[in-house]
Amino acid sequence: MSKSWKIETQAVQGTYAPKATEARIPTICQSTTFKYDSAEHVAKLFDLDLPDPFYTRLGNPTTDAFEGKIALMEGGVGALATSSGQAATALSIMNICRAGQHIVTAGTLYGGTYSLFANTLPKLGIEVSFVNPDSSAEEIKKHFRPETKALFAETIGNPGLNVLDFEKFSAVARATGVPLLIDNTFPTPYLCRPLDHGADIVIHSATKYIDGHASSLGGVIVDGGKFDWTSGKFPELTEPDSSYHGLRYVEKFGPSAYIVKARAQYMRDLGVTPSPFNSFLFHQGLTTLPLRMERHSANALALAHFLQGHPKVSWVNYPGLESHPSYPLAQRYMPKGASGVLTFGIKGAREAGIRFMEATRIIALVVHVGDARSCVLHPASTTHRQLSEAQQIASGVTPDLIRLSVGIEHIDDLIADVEQALNAG
Structure with a gap:
C-alpha cells in the first residue's frame, strides 16, 4: 500500500x-x-x-x-x-x-x-x-x-x-x-x-x-x-x-x-x-469507482449537450457545461469530470414532466442517484409533492424540473431513450 x-x-x-x-x-x-x-x-x-x-x-x-x-x-x-x-x-x-x-x-x-x-x-x-x-x-x-x-x-x-x-x-x-x-x-x-x-x-x-x-x-x-x-x-x-x-x-x-x-x-x-x-460491497464498489465515474461524467456531459439543443427543453443544469455558473469552479476542482447528475426544464412543466418520467424505457423511475443504471425523477410530483408550489420553488424544485442520474449504459441508447420520452404524448 x-x-x-x-x-x-x-x-x-x-x-x-x-x-x-x-x-x-x-x-x-x-x-x-x-x-x-x-x-x-x-x-x-x-x-x-x-x-x-x-x-x-x-x-x-x-x-x-x-x-x-x-x-x-x-x-x-x-x-x-x-x-x-x-x-x-x-x-x-x-x-x-x-x-x-x-x-x-x-x-x-x-x-x-x-x-x-x-x-x-x-x-x-x-x-x-x-x-x-x-x-x-x-x-x-x-x-x-x-x-x-x-x-x-x-x-x-x-x-x-x-x-x-x-x-x-x-x-x-x-x-x-x-x-x-x-x-x-x-x-x-x-x-x-x-x-x-x-x-x-x-x-x-x-x-x-x-x-x-x-x-x-x-x-x-x-x-x-x-x-x-x-x-x-x-x-x-x-x-x-x-x-x-x-x-x-x-x-x-x-x-x-x-x-x-x-x-x-x-x-x-x-x-x-x-x-x-x-462493507464488503462498498469495498468492491471502490475497486471500479474510477472507471464508473469516468463513464458517468462523460455520459452526463454528452446528454447535457443533447438536451441543450432539444426544442422541448427550456434549460439544462450541469456543471460540466460552459454555460453553467459553476463551470470555472468545476474545471478547477473537478478537471476529470462533473459526475453523473443533471437537471433540466421540460416545456409543459408538471404534466409534461410526469409524462416524460413515465415514458422512459431504459432510464428507470426510482428515488435514487449514483447507480450504474440511469434513473429519472420529476421531484415536483413525487419527492416534493407535500410542499406547496411556492415551497417547492424556494427549495429549488420548479414544476418543470427533471432530474437525471446518468448511468454507464451506452450514450447512444440513453440519448435515444430521452428523445423518445420527450416526444411521448
Missing part, C-alpha cells in the same frame, strides 16, 4: 494486503464478536490500547478493509463507516458539537441533510445557520458565533448542482478556527479530494457512487488528520473522557483523534453500524 500510487491503483489495491494462502479480497466476517486468550488482551481493547477487533459495532475486519481503502483514496488518516449517509453526517457534527453550540452550513444541501440540520439538530440543542455559498467570505463570517464549531458544505450541491468555492470556504474556516466538513458524495474521491483543497473532514453517502449498484445503504466519515483541535474550542478532544478512565484523545491519538473519538464514543453509544456484507 502506498499513498504515492495513483488513485486508480489505490482503488484496486487499497490497504488490504493478504499473506500467503489468505483470501485475495477481504472476506465477509459475519460475526458479532471475537475470541481472546486473556483478560489483559480484552482490557487493552477496552482501554483503546490495541486496534484489534472486539465487537462488530465498533470494528470488523471486513469494515476495516473498506475504511482503510476510502481513507487512502481521500488522503485521510482514518475513516469510520456507518449504516447510512445520514448517520455519517449526524455523527460528524455530534462528534464536536453539543447542546448550546452552533454550526454554519451552505444552504444548498441535499434535502435529507437540510432536514437534519433544520429540524433534528435544533431539537438536540444544536443551532444551525444556513448561508448562501455565493456570498462573500465576509458575509459568511457574520453568521459565526463564539460557540460555532463547524462549517459544512457539499462539493456539488444537491439538487442545485452548484460547485463549492473551496478556497473561500476553507479561508473562512481557518479564519474562524473551525473545521471544514464536506459532503463529497457526488464527485467521490476520484473526481475531487476535498482534503487537498482545505477541507478537514469528508463525508459520503456510500449508498450512491461508492456502492454504485443500488444494493446497500451506508455512509463513511474520513478524517484528514490536519486540523488543530488544541485551540481550546474543542475540549471534547483535549479534556479527559471519563468513560475511558480520563483518556485525552488528542494526547493519545494525535492526528487521528477526531475519528477515534467518533468510533469510541458515538459509534459505541448510538450503534449506527454497517453490516459486514454491506
Whole structure:
C-alpha cells in the first residue's frame, strides 16, 4: 500500500494486503464478536490500547478493509463507516458539537441533510445557520458565533448542482478556527479530494457512487488528520473522557483523534453500524469507482449537450457545461469530470414532466442517484409533492424540473431513450 500510487491503483489495491494462502479480497466476517486468550488482551481493547477487533459495532475486519481503502483514496488518516449517509453526517457534527453550540452550513444541501440540520439538530440543542455559498467570505463570517464549531458544505450541491468555492470556504474556516466538513458524495474521491483543497473532514453517502449498484445503504466519515483541535474550542478532544478512565484523545491519538473519538464514543453509544456484507460491497464498489465515474461524467456531459439543443427543453443544469455558473469552479476542482447528475426544464412543466418520467424505457423511475443504471425523477410530483408550489420553488424544485442520474449504459441508447420520452404524448 502506498499513498504515492495513483488513485486508480489505490482503488484496486487499497490497504488490504493478504499473506500467503489468505483470501485475495477481504472476506465477509459475519460475526458479532471475537475470541481472546486473556483478560489483559480484552482490557487493552477496552482501554483503546490495541486496534484489534472486539465487537462488530465498533470494528470488523471486513469494515476495516473498506475504511482503510476510502481513507487512502481521500488522503485521510482514518475513516469510520456507518449504516447510512445520514448517520455519517449526524455523527460528524455530534462528534464536536453539543447542546448550546452552533454550526454554519451552505444552504444548498441535499434535502435529507437540510432536514437534519433544520429540524433534528435544533431539537438536540444544536443551532444551525444556513448561508448562501455565493456570498462573500465576509458575509459568511457574520453568521459565526463564539460557540460555532463547524462549517459544512457539499462539493456539488444537491439538487442545485452548484460547485463549492473551496478556497473561500476553507479561508473562512481557518479564519474562524473551525473545521471544514464536506459532503463529497457526488464527485467521490476520484473526481475531487476535498482534503487537498482545505477541507478537514469528508463525508459520503456510500449508498450512491461508492456502492454504485443500488444494493446497500451506508455512509463513511474520513478524517484528514490536519486540523488543530488544541485551540481550546474543542475540549471534547483535549479534556479527559471519563468513560475511558480520563483518556485525552488528542494526547493519545494525535492526528487521528477526531475519528477515534467518533468510533469510541458515538459509534459505541448510538450503534449506527454497517453490516459486514454491506462493507464488503462498498469495498468492491471502490475497486471500479474510477472507471464508473469516468463513464458517468462523460455520459452526463454528452446528454447535457443533447438536451441543450432539444426544442422541448427550456434549460439544462450541469456543471460540466460552459454555460453553467459553476463551470470555472468545476474545471478547477473537478478537471476529470462533473459526475453523473443533471437537471433540466421540460416545456409543459408538471404534466409534461410526469409524462416524460413515465415514458422512459431504459432510464428507470426510482428515488435514487449514483447507480450504474440511469434513473429519472420529476421531484415536483413525487419527492416534493407535500410542499406547496411556492415551497417547492424556494427549495429549488420548479414544476418543470427533471432530474437525471446518468448511468454507464451506452450514450447512444440513453440519448435515444430521452428523445423518445420527450416526444411521448
